[in-house]
Amino acid sequence: MISDNRPVWWFACLPSMPFPERGELLKATLGGFLGISTCSLMVGLVSNLGLQSLFLVAPLGATAVLVFAVPNSPLAQPWPAVMGNTLAAICGVIAVTLASPQVAPVLAVTLAFAAMLIGRALHPPGGAVALLLGLSPNLVRETGILGTCLNISLMTFALVAAGVLFHRFSGRRYPFRTSLSQAAPTPPQRLGLDKDELTELLAKFHQTTNLGAVDLARLLAAAEEEIIHHTFQDQTCGDAISNDIPTVSAKSGLREMVRQFRLSDHVVLAVTDIQGKFLGFVWHKDVLSELAKLTKPRLLSFQVRATDILRQSGFTLDSSVPLGEAITLLVQSEQEFLPVAENGEFKGVLTRSGLLDLILFANRRKAVA
Numbered sequence: 001m002i003s004d005n006r007p008v009w010w011f012a013c014l015p016s017m018p019f020p021e022r023g024e025l026l027k028a029t030l031g032g033f034l035g036i037s038t039c040s041l042m043v044g045l046v047s048n049l050g051l052q053s054l055f056l057v058a059p060l061g062a063t064a065v066l067v068f069a070v071p072n073s074p075l076a077q078p079w080p081a082v083m084g085n086t087l088a089a090i091c092g093v094i095a096v097t098l099a100s101p102q103v104a105p106v107l108a109v110t111l112a113f114a115a116m117l118i119g120r121a122l123h124p125p126g127g128a129v130a131l132l133l134g135l136s137p138n139l140v141r142e143t144g145i146l147g148t149c150l151n152i153s154l155m156t157f158a159l160v161a162a163g164v165l166f167h168r169f170s171g172r173r174y175p176f177r178t179s180l181s182q183a184a185p186t187p188p189q190r191l192g193l194d195k196d197e198l199t200e201l202l203a204k205f206h207q208t209t210n211l212g213a214v215d216l217a218r219l220l221a222a223a224e225e226e227i228i229h230h231t232f233q234d235q236t237c238g239d240a241i242s243n244d245i246p247t248v249s250a251k252s253g254l255r256e257m258v259r260q261f262r263l264s265d266h267v268v269l270a271v272t273d274i275q276g277k278f279l280g281f282v283w284h285k286d287v288l289s290e291l292a293k294l295t296k297p298r299l300l301s302f303q304v305r306a307t308d309i310l311r312q313s314g315f316t317l318d319s320s321v322p323l324g325e326a327i328t329l330l331v332q333s334e335q336e337f338l339p340v341a342e343n344g345e346f347k348g349v350l351t352r353s354g355l356l357d358l359i360l361f362a363n364r365r366k367a368v369a
Contacts, residue, residue: 027170031068031163036060038162039155053143054151057132059085060159062125067163071174072215075123078164078175080116082156084123088112089152092133093145101137108134176214237326238319241340241348245270250279252306254294257287268337270346271306278339278346280310316341317350326350 020028036056043054063085066076074080088108095108112130116122129152133140140148167174198213246260247270260269261284269282286309313335317326319342330338330350337349 027172028069031166031170032064034166035064035068035159035162039158042155042158054154055143056155057129057152059125059128059132060155062128063123063156063159066124067160067174068166071163071167071172072176076174078160080121080123081125081160082153083119083121084116084126085129085156086149086153087115087119087121088123088126088129089133089149091115092130093140093148095130095134096137096140097145104137105131105134235323236319237317237321237323237340237350238342238347240323240326240350241319242351243348245337245349247272247346248282248306249274250305250307250310254287254290254304257282257306258291261287269306270339270349271310272346276345278313278316278341279307280312281337281339282306282310286311313337313339316346318342319347 039056039060043056046054063081066073067081070076091111092108095104095111099107108130109127112126116126133148143151163174195213198216202213202216244264245266245268246264248257248260250271250273252271257269267284271279271282273279290304290309316339317329319340326338330352337351339349340347
């Protein structure tokens with residue numbers, strides 16, 4: 001057991017990243033190989049064609065680490081990668097041109113920091129690009145100002161293009177800058193926070209360069225799902241259904257539907273076929289709408305059947321589905337009721353109000369414990 005009086009700095013020296021999974025290790029290694037190989041082949045191809053010479057630079061290795069090992073990072077996206085390295089190269093040649101060899105490296109890195117931050121293109125390898133050029137005035141003179149900047153830009157672009165192609169088959173999304181409405185697993189309405197609020201939250205904890213608003217939304221939604229699963233543990237849909245929803249057959253007429261509504265406080269009726277399979281819901285307001293159309297209720301009430309006005313639910317849950325998963329589906333579907341069946345036979349519905357009571361009961365039970 002680690003004692004409480006051990007210096008805090010000692011813990012900061014330990015690895016902060018978990019040991020990589022075998023699949024992620026293989027993907028990152030293979031991606032880095034393909035990325036740098038693409039740049040090398042591009043250099044060889046341009047050289048064989050007799051065009052302006054291209055060359056590899058060490059900071060491309062650092063860019064490859066970000067693009068292939070942490071493709072979800074805001075620092076690894078195409079804009080900061082290509083633009084960040086390009087701005088850093090421009091700053092490097094400016095420093096070499098204007099300053100002495102002793103001052104040029106410092107000036108190059110300083111200008112690169114400012115340029116990347118202002119250009120919203122912060123890319124750690126960009127600092128290495130600026131320092132490399134600041135230390136290599138001969139390289140800038142031999143290649144030329146335009147040639148040096150163009151080389152860095154083209155090489156980074158080739159590496160990023162290889163990353164985009166590679167991640168189409170790796171199972172990871174790159175570029176990873178989607179809108180909140182497209183963020184899996186849930187839409188922003190579930191979190192109750194918009195992109196600006198999530199960005200402000202990241203800025204509050206100084207995490208804007210480590211995580212994007214979309215990533216944070218995904219993490220919060222995933223954490224929410226885990227909390228739900230932990231709260232209800234082994235409970236299933238069958239433990240939480242409301243089985244007092246009135247049921248009518250598919251051929252039931254308006255008279256029968258009105259009678260069922262008069263006997264119940266619910267606003268829906270469940271419609272089933274002869275085998276008891278759920279077909280959909282009939283809503284109270286739809287029945288009232290049909291009644292309003294009738295001029296001779298006694299003669300016409302049998303012309304409208306339950307199947308004519310029912311609304312399909314979209315899917316039916318099995319009673320064995322874990323309750324935590326069912327709650328997630330209920331929130332995502334934005335429906336008031338979800339039908340529950342056992343072996344295909346309709347058993348009842350999950351309701352938002354019923355689940356709210358169950359959540360409050362679980363919280364009270366934990367408080368007592």
